[in-house]
Amino acid sequence: MKNYPAIGIRPIVDSRRLGIRDALEGKVREMAESAKKLIQENVFYADGTPVRVVIFSGSIAGGEEAARCEAEFFGEHVTATLSVTPSWCYPLETIDMNPLTIKAIWGFNGTERPGAVYLASAMAAHNQMRRPCFSIYGRDVQDMEEQEIPNDVQEKILRFARCATAVGQMQNKSYVGFGAVSMGIMGSFLDPSFYAQYLGMRSEWVDMTEILRRMELEIYDKEEFKDALAWARKNCKEGYDPNPEQRAHSRQQKDEEWEFVVKMTMIVRDVMLGNERLAELGFTEEALGRNGIFGGFQGQRMWTDYKPNADFTEAILNSSFDWNGKRQPLIFATENDNLNGLSMLFGNLLTGKASGFSDVRCFWSPEAIKRVSGWEPVGKAAKGLIHLINSGSTCLDATGKATNEAGAGVMKPWWEMKDADIKACLEATDWCPAELCQFRGGGYSSHFKTDAEMPLTMVRMNLVDGIGPVMQIAEGWSVVLPEEVHDKIDIRTDPTWPTTWFVPRTNGSKAFRDVYSVMANWGANHGAFIHGHVGADLITLSSMLRIPVTMHNIEEEKIFRPHVWSSFGTNDLESADREACRAFGPLYR
Numbered sequence: 001m002k003n004y005p006a007i008g009i010r011p012i013v014d015s016r017r018l019g020i021r022d023a024l025e026g027k028v029r030e031m032a033e034s035a036k037k038l039i040q041e042n043v044f045y046a047d048g049t050p051v052r053v054v055i056f057s058g059s060i061a062g063g064e065e066a067a068r069c070e071a072e073f074f075g076e077h078v079t080a081t082l083s084v085t086p087s088w089c090y091p092l093e094t095i096d097m098n099p100l101t102i103k104a105i106w107g108f109n110g111t112e113r114p115g116a117v118y119l120a121s122a123m124a125a126h127n128q129m130r131r132p133c134f135s136i137y138g139r140d141v142q143d144m145e146e147q148e149i150p151n152d153v154q155e156k157i158l159r160f161a162r163c164a165t166a167v168g169q170m171q172n173k174s175y176v177g178f179g180a181v182s183m184g185i186m187g188s189f190l191d192p193s194f195y196a197q198y199l200g201m202r203s204e205w206v207d208m209t210e211i212l213r214r215m216e217l218e219i220y221d222k223e224e225f226k227d228a229l230a231w232a233r234k235n236c237k238e239g240y241d242p243n244p245e246q247r248a249h250s251r252q253q254k255d256e257e258w259e260f261v262v263k264m265t266m267i268v269r270d271v272m273l274g275n276e277r278l279a280e281l282g283f284t285e286e287a288l289g290r291n292g293i294f295g296g297f298q299g300q301r302m303w304t305d306y307k308p309n310a311d312f313t314e315a316i317l318n319s320s321f322d323w324n325g326k327r328q329p330l331i332f333a334t335e336n337d338n339l340n341g342l343s344m345l346f347g348n349l350l351t352g353k354a355s356g357f358s359d360v361r362c363f364w365s366p367e368a369i370k371r372v373s374g375w376e377p378v379g380k381a382a383k384g385l386i387h388l389i390n391s392g393s394t395c396l397d398a399t400g401k402a403t404n405e406a407g408a409g410v411m412k413p414w415w416e417m418k419d420a421d422i423k424a425c426l427e428a429t430d431w432c433p434a435e436l437c438q439f440r441g442g443g444y445s446s447h448f449k450t451d452a453e454m455p456l457t458m459v460r461m462n463l464v465d466g467i468g469p470v471m472q473i474a475e476g477w478s479v480v481l482p483e484e485v486h487d488k489i490d491i492r493t494d495p496t497w498p499t500t501w502f503v504p505r506t507n508g509s510k511a512f513r514d515v516y517s518v519m520a521n522w523g524a525n526h527g528a529f530i531h532g533h534v535g536a537d538l539i540t541l542s543s544m545l546r547i548p549v550t551m552h553n554i555e556e557e558k559i560f561r562p563h564v565w566s567s568f569g570t571n572d573l574e575s576a577d578r579e580a581c582r583a584f585g586p587l588y589r
């Protein structure tokens with residue numbers, strides 16, 4: 001990332017000298033330093049760099065110092081502020097008034113000084129002046145000399161910092177869509193005003209012929225291509241061929257298709273991110289790239305009816321590694337479904353991990369599983385499963401073959417991937433020549449099953465007329481089925497595509513009444529999935545972006561939204577969220 005969005009810490013104190021301010025300067029500076037340390041040690045940009053945190057050079061006791069802080073932060077590209085205070089101060093003279101920054105205040109819970117009184121009063125000011133702000137207040141009274149940050153305060157500061165940093169990373173970046181709407185899929189329709197107003201992002205269209213142009217004019221790094229192709233042929237083993245008898249699957253054709261899909265992957269990456277090597281080759285415009293933070297590829301049908309599909313490209317770009325070793329995933333949506341890509345991006349920005357892209361293909365009731373396979377589902381599968389499978393591409397991290405210290409299958413932040421993890425993910429994947437009935441132009445589909453029981457969060461952003469963007473969040477787990485059961489269903493469904501068996505956490509009521517209800521309420525044909533139970537972060541992030549969450553299974557006590565949301569109602573949090581988002585409207589309107 002070239003221009004990192006920073007978090008600015010604002011130390012606030014009571015301005016009365018001769019006894020109060022002097023006594024507080026040390027405490028407030030120590031709060032600021034400990035908050036900075038906490039954030040820098042635990043929050044990272046998607047590229048693995050620790051988040052940049054700056055503390056105002058002075059402390060804020062009135063409007064003049066608040067203005068000086070604002071000016072100082074402007075030069076530091078501060079996109080979010082955390083104000084900290086141990087005492088009573090003067091809200092209207094000290095709060096962050098910038099309409100664009102994401103804000104929070106941590107009021108020290110000590111009785112010697114009324115930090116909590118200031119916090120509540122500052123919230124009243126924020127709420128009345130249309131400047132939503134997160135309120136962070138520890139549960140237990142602390143002694144003034146206590147230095148450590150209580151766990152409940154740490155949790156809120158870190159959740160705020162992760163989500164505010166995600167918001168900051170999307171500002172001024174682009175979605176780069178190759179092609180247009182794929183097969184009439186509404187999620188492929190790119191709405192530039194949504195991206196501009198809600199995310200501060202640019203939308204860019206690139207015709208798919210750009211890939212052919214760069215191939216034919218050799219606008220790519222041939223040296224790298226040689227290495228990439230050699231890596232692919234060595235590490236990406238071919239799998240089941242659904243059409244062996246067809247000419248298009250001759251050895252020569254298959255070899256040509258490997259060259260094509262590897263080259264296509266490099267070209268797509270270069271279009272999105274740029275590549276200085278291209279300038280050395282005389283392609284100065286192409287070297288710049290398009291400042292993409294995520295993208296998508298239409299593919300079907302015009303391209304895939306005569307050229308190899310982008311399954312290899314999507315699977316590799318979305319993974320935490322390629323021929324150059326571990327590297328930041330580049331979120332790239334199948335069928336140009338930018339809304340699913342955005343759901344994947346949220347997960348990636350919050351965790352640094354690769355995100356899965358899937359069709360939400362089928363609900364398998366326990367009865368249907370038994371009828372088809374003879375196996376009585378048990379454990380997490382006992383209430384049925386949702387079959388997540390994409391038409392040829394999911395990140396290889398979703399094999400669940402990377403392992404943690406305990407040897408359990410996980411999906412890791414890309415910077416924690418080990419060579420052994422990469423090797424294991426590649427070995428668990430085979431690449432099936434594309435099924436020619438659906439992909440006449442050929443290509444290679446990543447084929448694997450998620451072979452670990454992992455906590456997953458399934459996510460979907462939808463655009464709904466009459467309300468705008470809405471989020472759906474379902475925490476749950478991947479499930480591993482007995483081999484023969486998996487094979488029977490997998491082969492029946494599609495023997496060449498990647499599968500994840502998902503079971504959402506259900507609670508017997510409403511959209512999470514049972515597994516079937518989750519599927520029945522899902523808002524589109526696709527869903528993204530993220531490793532871990534990150535629903536609480538997604539709820540906080542959505543509230544920062546003024547995007548209501550209309551379906552989730554997150555415990556109420558974990559919900560952390562701007563303080564003003566409670567003024568829209570505390571009995572029915574879902575309606576309050578919807579009303580608050582409607583009242584405030586998009587961040588960048």
Ligand SMILES: C[C@H](O)[C@@H](O)[C@@H](O)C(=O)CO
Pocket residue numbers: 185300335359390391438525
């Ligand atoms: C190959 C098929 O056209 C699939 O791509 C299609 O069913 C979808 O994935 C729809 O989302």
Ligand SMILES: [Mn+2]
Pocket residue numbers: 334335358359390391525526
């Ligand atoms: Mn699809």
